[in-house]
Amino acid sequence: MKGGGRGHPKVSGVLPIALGSATKVIGLLMLSNKEYVAIMQLHKPVNEKRLREVVSEFIGRIYQKPPVRSSVKRVLRIKEVYNIEILEIDYPYVLMRISCQHGTYVRKLIHDIGDVLGVGAHMRELRRVKTGPFKEDETLITLHQLSEALYVYKELKDDSLLRKAILPIEYAVSHLPKIAVLDGAVGALTHGADLAVPGIAMIHEGIRKGDTVAIFTLKGELVAIGQALMHSEQVVEVSKGIAVKIKRVIMPRGAYPRQWKKKQLK
């Protein structure tokens, strides 16, 4: 079935674009879970019960070798498929919703389903419906809408459309557990200090040791991304110690005072 005028499948959907310094958060988005809606084209008819059985076998941990033309090393990888839901069957097409770990090749997954079914299958169309916190909602915009928003801003001096098109960077980490810190702790964090318990004003419940957390000011500005060294309840109980190891500073230095330095000098 190679060739046969199949060409590349149509691929569209949620692709978050980080602007300028916001590119510091894209590593985090790349590692976030993805959700797709895909059309599988079967090469021969199969029994529906058998199709459903085989598809459900691909939920869970699966082995995948990246395709020949991929940009990563071609070694067998374990990827987790969280769910596959068959939305519609209209032979030879099967519409499916797939949620999976980042880096799962949906085209490969569909090819492998076809192999196990014994009839062969390929991916006809793919649409990504979710990347981390970004999904198909009122914030999703097309390239056309973006250029229109820019035109209205530049030519008509009206920034309302562009403001809707460009979300504050904070949205990119909105799916993470969060901590809000005191003004006095911000300066030290932007200079690379870890977050100590006395600097914390508010914390989400249920954070476990090792979790990736986002650190904010009380104005809601993103300061940094880090890894929790304590769970939430521990942070509430103790009065000192390092609560979060900082992995990535997002906020530029200078917006908040270097208060910790003054204290040291006294």
Added chain:
Amino acid sequence: MEITKRGIEFLQELDTFGDVRRKWIIKKEAETDPKYGKLPRDRTINELLDYGIINLDKPPGPTSHEVVAWIKKLLNLRKAGHGGTLEPAHP
């Protein structure tokens, strides 16, 4: 103070957007000083162009890389990046 209230409201908006259903625990009652920083909603367009993110509906056809290059040129940015490739060739 009003600014702290609005800051916390913004954090709750983020929770809703990110589908995070955790409760907040108050460790220390505090206010934030309006002298420093600013509410994310009060950023200027130029500030958003350096600390912003677009939830783009990528059309079929171009590669993710091509889409980023196009947006970079359109918005006249020194840097831009996408959060996870979405390619016709090997998605």
